[in-house]
Amino acid sequence: MNPFPFDKLRANAFVYHILEFVKMLTEQELQRYKRQLMIPDWGEEGQERLKGSRVVVAGAGGLGSVVLTYLAVAGVGSIRIIDNDEVDLSNLNRQILHTDGNIGKAKVDSAREKLQALNPNVAIETVSDGIDEGNVYELVEDRLIIDALDNLEARLLLNKAALKANLPLFHGAVYGFEGRATTLIPGKTPCLRCLYKGSLSGEIPVVGATPGVIGCIQATEVIKYILGLGELLTNRLLAYDGLNMSFSEVKLKRDLNCEECQ
Numbered sequence: 729m730n731p732f733p734f735d736k737l738r739a740n741a742f743v744y745h746i747l748e749f750v751k752m753l754t755e756q757e758l759q760r761y762k763r764q765l766m767i768p769d770w771g772e773e774g775q776e777r778l779k780g781s782r783v784v785v786a787g788a789g790g791l792g793s794v795v796l797t798y799l800a801v802a803g804v805g806s807i808r809i810i811d812n813d814e815v816d817l818s819n820l821n822r823q824i825l826h827t828d829g830n831i832g833k834a835k836v837d838s839a840r841e842k843l844q845a846l847n848p849n850v851a852i853e854t855v856s857d858g859i860d861e862g863n864v865y866e867l868v869e870d871r872l873i874i875d876a877l878d879n880l881e882a883r884l885l886l887n888k889a890a891l892k893a894n895l896p897l898f899h900g901a902v903y904g905f906e907g908r909a910t911t912l913i914p915g916k917t918p919c920l921r922c923l924y925k926g927s928l929s930g931e932i933p934v935v936g937a938t939p940g941v942i943g944c945i946q947a948t949e950v951i952k953y954i955l956g957l958g959e960l961l962t963n964r965l966l967a968y969d970g971l972n973m974s975f976s977e978v979k980l981k982r983d984l985n986c987e988e989c990q
């Protein structure tokens with residue numbers, strides 16, 4: 729079996745060129761995005777920039793459901809979703825793009841269905857495959873990378889691809905009532921390997937509202953990055969504690985001995 733659908737990706741690369749070509753906003757889009765166009769320094773130009781942007785969201789689970797939803801409704805023009813899982817009943821306390829009727833269905837298909845219903849104007853491309861050393865660079869291409877995964881091994885592969893292609897990596901992670909997020913930019917911030925040394929995989933406890941909070945922070949960072957607005961969450965890790973309802977910040981520094989971002 730072909731582990732990676734190159735033909736599909738080529739077809740979608742073509743879609744992107746079309747998007748680039750016709751990224752002027754239609755009357756219908758001006759209406760759809762009216763309330764965000766009112767934000768200072770956003771305007772039609774910012775919305776056109778969103779429309780011409782390409783992102784890849786790794787993971788269509790708890791974090792992915794939220795990030796994907798808010799990037800799609802904001803009008804990010806081309807969204808690639810990677811996930812090789814099927815919807816399971818035990819996902820439904822937090823993975824809000826999936827429903828009871830989707831159990832057994834590929835998460836990427838379930839996610840695409842809801843996202844296209846939320847915003848038919850964005851192009852959704854799906855890859856129902858695991859991330860490995862052999863495919864990660866093709867999967868990422870030149871897209872902004874959103875880490876909505878739940879295992880460190882695959883997160884670190886995204887990190888490698890981000891460093892190699894000089895692309896930002898929007899990181900989020902959750903555990904129970906706690907979560908964290910940071911925006912990693914090669915050459916300007918630490919990389920993910922600088923931050924994580926051990927292994928953080930396996931089934932973790934989580935209440936659905938936590939990926940809700942963290943996924944929204946990641947989506948906000950992506951939108952700010954594309955529009956060039958505000959201060960990014962760079963060189964700092966935002967930690968959320970839902971039980972005590974507090975946010976705190978940890979300053980981040982590059983690990984000078986990091987094997988990945990030397």
Ligand SMILES: [Zn+2]
Pocket residue numbers: 918919920921922923983986987988989990
């Ligand atoms: Zn590093």
